Amino acid sequence: MSSSGLRTPPKLRPDTLRVIPLGGLGDVGRNMASLEVNGKILLIDCGVLFPSDDHPGVDLILPGIDGIRDRLADIVGLVLTHGHEDHIGAVPYLLKLRNDIPVFGTRLTLALVREKLREHRVRNTDLREIDGDSLVLLDEFEIEFIPVNHSIPDAVGLFLRTKAGTVLHTGDFKMDQLPLDGRLTDLRRFAKLGEEGVDLFMVDSTNAEVPGFTTPEKDIQPALQRVFSASRQRLVVACFASHVHRVQQVLDEAVRHGRKVAYVGRSMVKNMAIARDLGYLRVPGNTLIDLKDVEDYRPEEVVIVSTGSQGEPLSALSRMANREHPAIELQPGDTVLLASSLIPGNENSVSRVINGLSRLGAKVVHKGNALVHVSGHASAGELLYCYNIVKPRNVMPVHGEMRHLIANAELAQATGVPVEHTIVVEDGEVVDLHRGNLSAVGRIDTGYVFVDGSTVGALSDTELTDRRILGDEGFITVVAVVNPHTGQLITGPDIHARGFVEDDAVFDGVRDEIAGALVQAMAEGVDDTHRLQQVVRRRIGRWVNKTYRRRPMIVPLVIHA
Structure with a gap:
């Protein structure tokens, strides 16, 4: 079941669980989810996504924390499943918004978080250590922690009991039967919770396309x-x-x-x-x-x-x-x-x-020419096993790109979960669980939050587009001095380019065109610099596109004498 084309979600009904993925569904990274019941919000993970070649100059990408910025007072806790960057890397940025949010994690996970908070100079935080057998009562949520095996020690899954129903969240996991640290995924607990009844199963999707079982670390x-x-x-x-x-x-x-x-x-x-x-x-x-x-x-x-x-x-x-x-x-x-x-x-x-x-x-x-690494995520055979022992009423795949999420949903359906009870959503899509029924009800904005040096969230897609143009197409500056009162061009236009193989002399042919366009515009009564700069931009832009089939960034500067 897909949730495309949805709009602003309705007001949340009483005793209904609202799940909003703020990151990690559609990307491999920046994992974070918001779960709300009766006005209280529990957050699961708060990670970063590392930038690709499409994000020039960006240091980190945060989950959609802007989507909960006006709900900070309603957050009762942040639960961390393990200590990987894509699950804890954004914790300092969240706690800068509200530093007393209770943060729950295992010993190693919190140790890694403490170091991050120290680097970011975030103080007076509320970090609470748990282990694989802990049970935490947190307002509308009863949280049971479950040991799972992953590529970092001390990983946990979560079982939530709420007035709206129960949720089993695997975290990142696999079923290595001979783990190096002896920490097995607690499948007996999974089966026992399945007997109690799992209304919503949120399952790691990273390796859903990979057949069989993940190779053991040993x-x-x-x-x-x-x-x-x-x-x-x-x-x-x-x-x-x-x-x-x-x-x-x-x-x-x-x-x-x-x-x-x-x-x-x-x-x-x-x-x-x-x-x-x-x-x-x-x-x-x-x-x-x-x-x-x-x-x-x-x-x-x-x-x-x-x-x-x-x-x-x-x-x-x-x-x-x-x-x-x-x-x-x-x-x-x-x-x-x-x-x-x-x-x-x-x-x-x-x-x-x-x-x-x-x-x-x-x-x-490397992995392509030798068996020197194995994944930390469950493959299709392990996921099928989990579906068969848990027997969930509803399934929502998490952690992965769209192809991984879809493949995971198909595995659930193969074990007997009805199509109408499996839901594939991406970041920002809002899902409600009410009386055992799961439905997509809307969408909120959870776009990328870019970290660029010391600035957070100020960089927009517009600036990124400018950076891509600068890197791919180069840029041209045009400077001219005019007297709008007499309609004369005093000096220029001087044209300089960067990112062009050709010498600046190639622009000699278009200088007269720009000069003529400026004189004509002033004769027609155009006297403000912004409109004159647009005249320059259009004229040289058309010429460069026609001559070189390029669309560089053009920076015109028209100065009144």
Whole structure:
């Protein structure tokens, strides 16, 4: 069931649950959802989306927090399912709007959040630690936390009891039966909650198109061993800065092969220190070294664990690929291992980094040519299993692009969930649960909120379009000085271009046209600079489009003498 074409939602009825995805449905990132019952709002997750090539100059993209800005007083809590950036990265921006919102999370998740709040100088916050067996009563919501297995320790799912019905939210999860940390997804609890009755099942969709079951984490160890054994020089391993399990495997292999380990990248250093201090990362003695000491060891004695597996332009790995890193210079014969999956939208960035590393003579090992990473999300077989044991009345797929959401809905329907009880929505679409019936009732604006340097939300699509034009088409400035009283052109027009291969002399032919258009406009009574600048813009714009088939940004400046 789709909800396209919906308008402003009606007033919420009593004892009805209203669910509004503020991010994460339609994108892989910026996950956040608002759940409201009887005027009280519970938020689930608050993450960021990293910008693509279509967002020049943007640092981060936040979920649609503007959609709840006027409802901050009604928020009773924020529940965090785990500590990945796409689920916690925007917490400081939310708490800057209201710093006393109670925030619930597991030990590792809150430790990562505390560090973010410290960096953003957000104080006087209310952080409340929970675990996989916690039960929290929060106004209209009773929240039961459920341990789940994911690619970061301490992940949880949620079971909500409300006057409108029950909700089971998986969070990001998979069903690894031999997890590295021994933390299994609590399927017995899923089944028990299914017997109690699940009115709405909100299910991770990321791998819904992938058949079978997700490969266990332990199965990549042989591939890591082969990479270590084959490497005769320096070895660089790039992975997510929050992937504690993967770093643990790298540490274990480093010890086995007699290599020291150095972390590179601010987030990697910070997160691994937190994980070690809390006991989630076991670091054998005399294994870690500082980056500044790497040159004291032979290349074959060192492993560098780096950020940048997604090709982020300013990451440590990208700087290595561009020979711009201040401390590490890769040599021919070095090995670089990309131990991560590829987030949709990052394909071009990762390809650029791989090509750059290859150009330097490094051997690049990645998921495409070796089993060096497994997903943290449940594949189709696991999702089918969950649908069969939970037997939900209604299903709303979450976390993924539209194709993932649709594939997940089809899995639910294959297990017997009626089509009319499965709903596929994107960010901003409003869904109500009333007396066991799920329906799409409207839409609110949850557009991208851009972080650009120190500004949040000020950058609009208009400015982004201007930036794309500047990058793709170049720009032209035209300066002219006129006397509107006499109708004369005093000086100019002077034309300068950037982003054009051609010399500025190519514009000699259009200068007379612009000058004539200005004189004619003044003769017709046009005397204000704005209208004269529009005359210039139209004339040179038509000429450039006709001559070069380009649409550059045009900046005309007409000055009164």
